[in-house]
Amino acid sequence: MLYLSFGGPEGPEEVRPFLENVTRGRNVPPERLDEVAEHYHHFGGVSPINRLNREVMVSLTSELAGRGWDLPVYFGNRNWHPLVEDTVERMAADGVRRALVFATSAWGGYSGCRQYHEDIARARAAVGQDRAPDLVKLRQFYDHPLFVAANADAVTNAYAEFDEATRAGARLVFTAHSVPLSAEERPGADGRSSWYSRQVHESARLVAEAVGVADYDVVWQSRSGPPSVPWLEPDICDHLERLHTEKVPAVVVSPVGFVSDHLEVVWDLDNEAAEKAQELGMGYVRASTAGTDPRYVRMIGDLVAEHVEGHQARKLSPLVQAGCATNGTLCVAQGCC
Incomplete structure (x- = not known):
């Protein structure tokens, strides 16, 4: 193998x-x-x-x-x-x-x-x-029940890090690696957009459903390339600023689009996004990736x-x-x- x-x-x-x-x-x-x-x-x-x-x-x-x-x-x-x-x-x-x-x-x-x-x-x-x-x-x-269960338990554990009052108002935010819109616009077999973002949204839906969260967000991270080239948005840090304007007190961030904690997780989420949340006075917990789970x-x-x-x-x-x-x-x- x-x-x-x-x-x-x-x-x-x-x-x-x-x-x-x-x-x-x-x-x-x-x-x-x-x-x-x-x-x-x-x-x-x-x-x-x-x-x-x-x-x-x-x-x-x-x-x-x-x-x-x-x-x-x-x-x-x-x-x-x-x-x-x-x-x-x-x-x-x-x-x-x-x-x-x-x-x-x-x-x-x-x-x-x-x-x-x-x-x-x-x-x-x-x-x-x-x-x-x-x-x-x-x-x-992306929709295997063990992959979904591992991510769902990681989200549940992340929520548990907040006290009860903060947990009640915390927003669940899923992230995945952004890609250029030109890649997304290549049609799938059914003539709709690329399967990538559709699968990410579907995995997020399944995880949120398993956790019992009805309202959540899917955002993107780790874009590269020249600013003139459009990529999937919103970016995680931009999204945190928007949630701040909506008086959201805390977030649980689930990197559902990544199977292990490689650099784009530990830098973009554990450093940049965490620092942005701290700057905004927003509670922040990042859920584990599925690759650390025996499932x-x-x-x-x-x-x-x-x-x-x-x-x-x-x-x-x-x-x-x-x-x-x-x-x-x-x-x-x-x-x-």
Whole structure:
């Protein structure tokens, strides 16, 4: 099995090369890279994403063994070591001929789904089609009941950090990574907008329903690129200012769009948004991400079981979920990416 993720630096000397990998071909100005690099250096030049992924992989190996599957779990990244090309080379050398791929994104859209298909195809091409294992990407999981339950309990725990009076007036705000509107305007199979934001809204609805919150917000964070290019809005910090004008005393922020606490969570939410809330005199608690919950690992086991044992997909929404494509070939019939 291949555990495929985004990647992140694990030391100060790796920050700039990592950012250059991420932004290659996008004409991002050097001064913007310098600005983002400072976010990483704030944490010693280390993103938590690789460490958290390795911790999940240890638990996942045990989960798979507990289900009776002797499946080695390999780790590969899109943007930093261990790079997916090197990992697939190692898999080929180990004699792996066919493997499932779990990508650490719950969503459709380009960067959340299609680009992982491209990663798979690129890695196989680098190794050679005759040597590379067949690779089958597992489906999107934004509405899997275990993913929803993990996020819902995290929200409940976050509310519990407020005293009773503050909790009664606290607003639930879900966040996900913003994308350019040009990406959102690529129609899905039904002619409507991109599946990405629709899936984020659906996941937020399911989590809020599980918590028992009827009124909540979905906002966006971590946008990049020139200001002239429109992205999904509102931004989390702008939204906090609006809630302040509405006399909202406190917020619970759930990063439902992220599966683990990588840098865009710990910087954009735990630093920038938290500081904005403090400046406004607003109570602020950020809920945990699902990737720290044991149910996240069990969910991956369920996704594997759909292939290994033919289990029916567990999902809470009628919206599309794509994946299960072989060797980087996209499920274009689904129209989700």
